[in-house]
Amino acid sequence: MHAELLAKSPLLMLPLAAMxxxxxxxxxxxxxxxxxPRAQMDAxxxxxxxxxxxxxxxxx
Amino acid sequence: MSSEAPAxxxxxxxxxxxxxxxxxxxARWFVAASVVWGLVGMLxxxxxxxxxAFWQANLPPYLTFGRLRPLHTNAVIFxxxxxxxxxxIYYSTQRLVKARLASDLLAKIHFWGWQLxxxxxxxTLPLGFTQGKEYAELEWPIDIAIALVWVxxxxxxxxxxxxxxxxxxxxxxxxxxxxxxxxxxLHIVNSLAIPVLAGLxxxxxxxxxxDALVQWWYGHNAVAFVLTTPILGIMYYFLPKAxxxxxxxxxxxxxxxxxxxxxxIWAGPHHPLNTxxxxxxxxxxxxxxxxxxxxxxxxxLNGLLTLKGAWGKVRSDPVLKFFAxxxxxxxxxxxxxxxxxxxxxxxxxxxxxxxIGHVHAGALGWNGFMAAGMFYWMVPRLYxxxxxxxxxxxxxxxxxxxxxxxxxxxxxxxxxTQGLMWRAVDSTGALQYPNFVETVNAIRPMYWMRLVGGSMxxxxxxxxxxxxxxxxxxxxAVDAQATVVVPSAAPAEATWVEVLFGKPVMLVTIVxxxxxxxxxxxxxxxxxxxxxxxxxxxxxTIALRLAADHTRVHWHRxxxxxxxxxxxxxxxxxxxxxxxxxxxxxxxxxxxxxxxxPQPYKPLEVEGRDIYIREGCYTCHxxxxxxxxxxxxxxxxxxxxxxxxxxxxxxxxxKRTGPDLAREGGKYPNLWHWRHMxxxxxxxxxxxxxxxxxxxTSEIDSSRTGDKMHALRAVGVPYDDDDIASAEADESLQAxxxxxxxxxxxxxxxxxxxxxxxxxxxxxxxxxxxxxxAAPAGAPVSMxx
Numbered sequence: 001m002h003a004e005l006l007a008k009s010p011l012l013m014l015p016l017a018a019m020x021x022x023x024x025x026x027x028x029x030x031x032x033x034x035x036x037p038r039a040q041m042d043a044x045x046x047x048x049x050x051x052x053x054x055x056x057x058x059x060x
Numbered sequence: 061m062s063s064e065a066p067a068x069x070x071x072x073x074x075x076x077x078x079x080x081x082x083x084x085x086x087a088r089w090f091v092a093a094s095v096v097w098g099l100v101g102m103l104x105x106x107x108x109x110x111x112x113a114f115w116q117a118n119l120p121p122y123l124t125f126g127r128l129r130p131l132h133t134n135a136v137i138f139x140x141x142x143x144x145x146x147x148x149i150y151y152s153t154q155r156l157v158k159a160r161l162a163s164d165l166l167a168k169i170h171f172w173g174w175q176l177x178x179x180x181x182x183x184t185l186p187l188g189f190t191q192g193k194e195y196a197e198l199e200w201p202i203d204i205a206i207a208l209v210w211v212x213x214x215x216x217x218x219x220x221x222x223x224x225x226x227x228x229x230x231x232x233x234x235x236x237x238x239x240x241x242x243x244x245x246l247h248i249v250n251s252l253a254i255p256v257l258a259g260l261x262x263x264x265x266x267x268x269x270x271d272a273l274v275q276w277w278y279g280h281n282a283v284a285f286v287l288t289t290p291i292l293g294i295m296y297y298f299l300p301k302a303x304x305x306x307x308x309x310x311x312x313x314x315x316x317x318x319x320x321x322x323x324x325i326w327a328g329p330h331h332p333l334n335t336x337x338x339x340x341x342x343x344x345x346x347x348x349x350x351x352x353x354x355x356x357x358x359x360x361l362n363g364l365l366t367l368k369g370a371w372g373k374v375r376s377d378p379v380l381k382f383f384a385x386x387x388x389x390x391x392x393x394x395x396x397x398x399x400x401x402x403x404x405x406x407x408x409x410x411x412x413x414x415x416i417g418h419v420h421a422g423a424l425g426w427n428g429f430m431a432a433g434m435f436y437w438m439v440p441r442l443y444x445x446x447x448x449x450x451x452x453x454x455x456x457x458x459x460x461x462x463x464x465x466x467x468x469x470x471x472x473x474x475x476x477t478q479g480l481m482w483r484a485v486d487s488t489g490a491l492q493y494p495n496f497v498e499t500v501n502a503i504r505p506m507y508w509m510r511l512v513g514g515s516m517x518x519x520x521x522x523x524x525x526x527x528x529x530x531x532x533x534x535x536x537a538v539d540a541q542a543t544v545v546v547p548s549a550a551p552a553e554a555t556w557v558e559v560l561f562g563k564p565v566m567l568v569t570i571v572x573x574x575x576x577x578x579x580x581x582x583x584x585x586x587x588x589x590x591x592x593x594x595x596x597x598x599x600x601t602i603a604l605r606l607a608a609d610h611t612r613v614h615w616h617r618x619x620x621x622x623x624x625x626x627x628x629x630x631x632x633x634x635x636x637x638x639x640x641x642x643x644x645x646x647x648x649x650x651x652x653x654x655x656x657x658p659q660p661y662k663p664l665e666v667e668g669r670d671i672y673i674r675e676g677c678y679t680c681h682x683x684x685x686x687x688x689x690x691x692x693x694x695x696x697x698x699x700x701x702x703x704x705x706x707x708x709x710x711x712x713x714x715k716r717t718g719p720d721l722a723r724e725g726g727k728y729p730n731l732w733h734w735r736h737m738x739x740x741x742x743x744x745x746x747x748x749x750x751x752x753x754x755x756x757t758s759e760i761d762s763s764r765t766g767d768k769m770h771a772l773r774a775v776g777v778p779y780d781d782d783d784i785a786s787a788e789a790d791e792s793l794q795a796x797x798x799x800x801x802x803x804x805x806x807x808x809x810x811x812x813x814x815x816x817x818x819x820x821x822x823x824x825x826x827x828x829x830x831x832x833x834a835a836p837a838g839a840p841v842s843m844x845x
Binding site for chain 1: 152155156226228230231232296297298300301304305306307309310311312313314315318319322323340344564567568571572574575576578590593594597598600601604605608614615616617633636637639640641644
């Protein structure tokens, strides 16, 4: 049956392979995020607050 | 990952300042459209809620539950949230990249194109033009229009990024990028269909279990990348603005983003759990859904903790009230979602109203409240004056909150009641509630309670619309200006080679190659390779950390300044899950024994099936008997993949307001179905199904059946030329048999060309071989259901 065919398919290694890639990316991203200089992160976090500096409005 | 990229020259740059005017009219247009369509969509929602509580509110043929429910879902998802998302993205992107939108013309095409698509949906869905796939019901010409307008949106967005004067891409923009890319992929793949010659009708190229996998990959990720990621981007921009403090943890937002986009795409198979879908796909869907808990709550906590120190403002500022409640509802919905994805819990909850409650906690609480908060924040600024009434906004908040709680509580009670009653057995092992209508009557009070809750929420939306309109009327449209600092010459930056071939990318590539090799070696070797991949990940990461040079620009930091490359990595993250999950099931073809080989539908059954899809029967009836004893006792043997392999699209459904129909064929005589469709209560006392009397008088167009079979053959249904050539004759023959049978049971006026006869032919075919007689003749009419 279809289900049995799929269960034996070598293609099922694809999800496992993708999971390992995910694991690699996740560990890397987490380490990256946790070890960045505080000043750099703080500057990025403040970006929405800096976007209005000097704003004024033009009436239409 | 470590800092391994080459250093960037840090020479001082000459700069100049420039005055820019933002394109804010597009944000005003999309806000107005979102509010209007939100009211329409929720009004239709209230109407369909009323139709479930009070069946007389169905007005066949155009305004029945089955036709209006898709209109409701499409309107609130793509019209209300869609327009809201465009407003938020255009408003915040310009300010985050400090550049005006690239093209006013593209913005206009985007706006009017999207509104035309919504109008087309509002016309075609009640008329019965549908593909029969949830949240993807719109027929092929509208699907093409959606793809084109989405491309216009993408060009506008990425062109604006290319013109930015702020190098760094803020995290909100990452979420917008993932939305644009992923929605395009999802929409195109799931909408692949073969149109019927010269008609507004098409058949999905996927069938049966494959279609189920693709559809719920799409359906789940429509929730993820339309209702979640863009709103998270909006949260990361507007919440800090409203709270006047930076996001609590930018580090957490980085982890939140990559984890979410990588994990979300896998979770689709949690919809068809305990079904005929292969176990491996179900298990993957469940595991990744549970994993989603972590990034979802990371984002939720990041949003709420941004309010740390500003909670005093939440008391007085309606904007922050809506944001705080919206993020809280996000946390609640993303706690409940993984919970419902656990197979055992899903066994109780699936097909019940619990799922409806879960969806509405997210849609009304997260999407609706985030939209309200954003509108109350934006509109005063877009019209240069204070909000017309804060008290009215407060009233909206409390009315909406109580409305949601009433709605969700009603659906929890209703859903758990349904789930328990469906599985209840007595001491002999027999079903305690064998008549499905008993389980419907038990929950009818909850349907009224849901209607009250939903109506309260709708009343709150009306208050918001009035408040925003008064604010706009009292003010005047204003476009914000800003002074931006632009380097006179382009600064030195990392090349694409440095980003694309950075050491972190190389490490992931090595792991990917090792992992991919597992697919072509034997079991023992693949176990070794899996271990090798894990060790490589750990040791490689440690090595990169130890070799880090903090004087150089970090790889991810470079990536955050390169919009195109960033997009490429998002595409890879999103596609990794989609490809790995879907490709195996698409490439593997069924190998059935000759005796298991199902027969394709006969011509009249094809017509009947199209009527079933047109009337939206799948919105209330499933065609998938799950692998539980109590389901087998009620409906028959569990469904197999072969049962639906020629179903384009599949009709497994996601809700049982009525009973499952997978093995409906032969259960009742033709007369029962005839009377049931014209007046359901004449054979099923207490039923809440709408009547379909017009089906007995409206006729099928037999001249098009051959075209339909041609299209079905193109998607893999094994019709030969003779089948197609004799379609009209076969159709007449089968219809005559059914009409003769009806006549012998006392229905003298049945029209063999009527849609009802075709629908009966289809219903009598469900779950039985195509070679068997279509209907039992002369059996007594049973009142039991």
